[in-house]
Amino acid sequence: MKAPPFAYRRVDSVAAAAALLREHGDEARLIAGGQTLLATLGMRLSEPSLLIDIRGIAEMQGIAVADGHLRIGALARHVDVERSALVARHLPLLSLAAPHIAHAAIRNRGTFGGSIAFADPAAEWPACTVAADGALTLSDGTRSRTVAAADFFLGLYQTALRPDELITAVQFPLPGPQRRFAFTELARRHGDYATVGLALAGDVTDGRLDDPRIVYFGVGGTPVRARAAEAALAAGRAEPAALDRAVAELGGELAPAGDLYAAAATKLHLAGVLLRRGIQSLMAEDAQS
Amino acid sequence: MTDRILVNITVNGMVYERWIEPRLHLGDFLREELGLKGTHLGCEHGVCGACTVVVDDEIVRSCLTLAVQADGAMVETIEGKSESGAIRDLQDAFLERNALQCGFCTAGLLLTADALLQAEPEADRARIREHISGNYCRCTGYHAVVDAIEAVGECRRAGARGAQP
Ligand SMILES: Cc1cc2nc3c(=O)[nH]c(=O)nc-3n(C[C@H](O)[C@H](O)[C@H](O)COP(=O)(O)OP(=O)(O)OC[C@H]3O[C@@H](n4cnc5c(N)ncnc54)[C@H](O)[C@@H]3O)c2cc1C
Ligand code: FES
Ligand code: FES
Numbered sequence: 001m002k003a004p005p006f007a008y009r010r011v012d013s014v015a016a017a018a019a020l021l022r023e024h025g026d027e028a029r030l031i032a033g034g035q036t037l038l039a040t041l042g043m044r045l046s047e048p049s050l051l052i053d054i055r056g057i058a059e060m061q062g063i064a065v066a067d068g069h070l071r072i073g074a075l076a077r078h079v080d081v082e083r084s085a086l087v088a089r090h091l092p093l094l095s096l097a098a099p100h101i102a103h104a105a106i107r108n109r110g111t112f113g114g115s116i117a118f119a120d121p122a123a124e125w126p127a128c129t130v131a132a133d134g135a136l137t138l139s140d141g142t143r144s145r146t147v148a149a150a151d152f153f154l155g156l157y158q159t160a161l162r163p164d165e166l167i168t169a170v171q172f173p174l175p176g177p178q179r180r181f182a183f184t185e186l187a188r189r190h191g192d193y194a195t196v197g198l199a200l201a202g203d204v205t206d207g208r209l210d211d212p213r214i215v216y217f218g219v220g221g222t223p224v225r226a227r228a229a230e231a232a233l234a235a236g237r238a239e240p241a242a243l244d245r246a247v248a249e250l251g252g253e254l255a256p257a258g259d260l261y262a263a264a265a266t267k268l269h270l271a272g273v274l275l276r277r278g279i280q281s282l283m284a285e286d287a288q289s
Numbered sequence: 290m291t292d293r294i295l296v297n298i299t300v301n302g303m304v305y306e307r308w309i310e311p312r313l314h315l316g317d318f319l320r321e322e323l324g325l326k327g328t329h330l331g332c333e334h335g336v337c338g339a340c341t342v343v344v345d346d347e348i349v350r351s352c353l354t355l356a357v358q359a360d361g362a363m364v365e366t367i368e369g370k371s372e373s374g375a376i377r378d379l380q381d382a383f384l385e386r387n388a389l390q391c392g393f394c395t396a397g398l399l400l401t402a403d404a405l406l407q408a409e410p411e412a413d414r415a416r417i418r419e420h421i422s423g424n425y426c427r428c429t430g431y432h433a434v435v436d437a438i439e440a441v442g443e444c445r446r447a448g449a450r451g452a453q454p
Contacts, residue, residue: 002333008294008311008357031355038314038353039334051311053358079347103423104404105341105348190422 003041010053014060014166015141020052021164030054030166032075035102035110036118060113060168065090070172074113078102081112090174093132093181093199097124100183103191113167116152119159119222122193126153127217128183129170130225131199137169144168149223156221178203178210182278185218186270188261194218195262196270200278202233207283209238214246214275219256219267226253229275238279246279247272296360300325301369315359316340316351319366327367327396331425338424341397342366348404367396376403378444382437390428398424402438410446414439 011017021028029048031037032055040046054060060075063084070090072081081087082098101107101115101124115125116136129136129149136147138161149170152160161167175181185197196219202212212233214226228249236242256267293308300323307322316333319325319342331337333352340351343365370376379399382388389395398421405412405420412420417438418431426434 002317003312003314005310005312007292008355031358034355034358035335035350035353038355041312042334042352051355055358099419102335103338104420105338105350105401105423106335106353108347108349109354190419 003038004044004047006041006048007050008053009050010056012056012058013141014057014139014168017052017054017057017166018139018141018164020050024050025163028052030117032114032117033077033110035106036114036120054166060166063087065174068174070174072112072170072172074111074116074167074169076112078107078110078112078115079104082107091132091172091181093128093183093201094125096181096183097128097199100124100185100187100191100194100197112170116149116170117159117161117167119153119157120193121156121221121223122197122218124183124185124194124197124199124217127197127199127215127223129172130223131201131213131215132172132175132181133213134170134172136167137171138162138165139168140164140166146171150225153222158221175201176203178205180204180282182281184274184278184281186274196256196267196274198271198274198278199223200282202282204282207237208235209233209279209283210235214278216254216271216274219254219271224254226250226275228253233279238283243276243279247275250275294357294360296357298356298359298362298364300364301366301372309356311355311357313356314352315342315344315349315354315356315364318356318359319351319364322356325366325368327371329393329396331393336425337394338397338401339394341400341424343370343400343404348400365400367399370400370403376400378441379403379406379437382441383434386433386437386440388429388433388437394424394426394428398426398434402434402441406438406442406445410442410449412438412442417442 028050031051061073064071078101088095134149182200185194187194197217199215203210212230216224229246232246256264258264297306316330319328329339331339335350335353342351344362417435
């Protein structure tokens with residue numbers, strides 16, 4: 001399983017990367033952490049003639065808080081997010097999710113932006129980014145635009161990214177003091193892609209849940225926001241009856257595909273189990289604080 | 290089009306300069322170009338962990354790292370770690386506890402375990418299992434591996450407490 005031959009260029013600016021993408025079209029691929037790309041090249045799932053190494057681009061690095069936002073540079077590695085004190089303080093959802101992404105050796109190289117660009121429907125970062133209201137900065141080197149995470153994931157491995165654009169950063173609004181997060185997933189082995197996973201956010205005040213965001217992964221072609229389940233829980237105390245209604249709503253909202261290991265009905269059932277767990281941990285956290 | 294590229298990679302303290310094809314991954318670079326066969330290649334797509342090496346002080350999959358990406362980096366392999374004695378305690382514990390049989394996974398597991406104990410000397414069994422979950426072992430059933438790593442963690446902690454500043 002060796003990769004086919006390709007040329008390799010290292011660039012140090014978004015403009016240079018985008019120019020090469022325009023010049024070489026479909027023949028070229030960006031490589032960030034390479035943790036997905038190199039595996040697919042080895043399996044000969046694609047045969048690009050040029051890899052553009054973007055890891056040295058300074059403007060895409062770093063994790064910072066400014067202007068009411070947490071900014072994660074696209075080239076921040078999974079491990080950088082996992083260890084970031086800023087992330088733990090301002091957006092603990094990401095700290096909870098990070099240890100579930102692959103294994104330590106892969107988290108040391110894979111990047112936040114690479115995961116979002118690749119848009120694997122079972123990946124953690126895309127769902128977390130939707131649940132935490134993230135917005136992506138996309139740039140072709142001359143013009144940049146902002147796309148809400150909820151509008152970015154279009155279908156299985158399909159995104160709003162244009163052929164000559166890069167994700168340069170992801171911006172998250174800083175959550176208010178009542179905002180709580182929960183993250184839970186079921187995988188066959190720790191570090192494997194999730195069978196079903198859930199990223200959850202909500203305002204919790206004196207046992208009351210407002211403005212919940214329920215975002216599933218592994219159950220469709222994109223991260224799936226369960227709006228009817230949210231409605232069943234919104235502005236309530238998440239008591240058992242409301243939770244039962246929310247779980248019942250999932251049947252109309254999620255259409256998971258069965259795979260080798262779990263039938264569609266099993267995944268739907270597990271989605272309900274995760275919702276109960278997630279809501280419980282969200283409300284329990286409020287009791288402690 | 291696929292011209293060779295000149296790279297400069299420090300492996301186990303020695304600097305190597307080589308013209309290589311961009312598609313050559315670090316695992317093949319170590320094994321084929323440098324003859325360091327302690328790094329094993331199993332799946333070559335990131336799943337088994339046999340090819341784990343240390344790049345700039347962090348474990349990585351050498352099959353998912355291009356050698357050209359390691360240009361300018363400091364790489365350590367099982368050979369370097371063995372010769373320096375840095376993981377002698379882990380190697381001894383793996384032997385004593387029967388944590389290796391065919392040995393195919395062992396180099397990767399040793400480097401993975403060492404990375405954990407350096408970052409989290411107090412790691413408990415659950416944490417150890419979680420951390421080594423990316424390393425396939427077809428022989429041991431993992432229990433002995435976890436025993437060995439746990440024992441070394443205890444020893445290193447005791448040693449650190451006993452050491453004079
Ligand atoms: C064994 C194994 C298990 C894994 N398990 C998980 C898991 O449980 N959960 C999970 O989420 N992931 C998992 N992954 C994937 C891993 O997290 C990858 O690191 C990640 O999905 C891709 O990031 P990367 O930086 O390595 O991207 P690369 O492999 O470098 O690139 C992936 C794709 O994104 C494009 N790209 C990269 N960066 C950008 C950018 N800034 N702008 C535009 N396009 C870009 C590339 O051109 C390429 O098409 C696993 C991988 C392996 C090998
Ligand atoms: S050979 Fe690299 S992970 Fe299997
Ligand atoms: S000892 Fe044989 S694969 Fe682990």
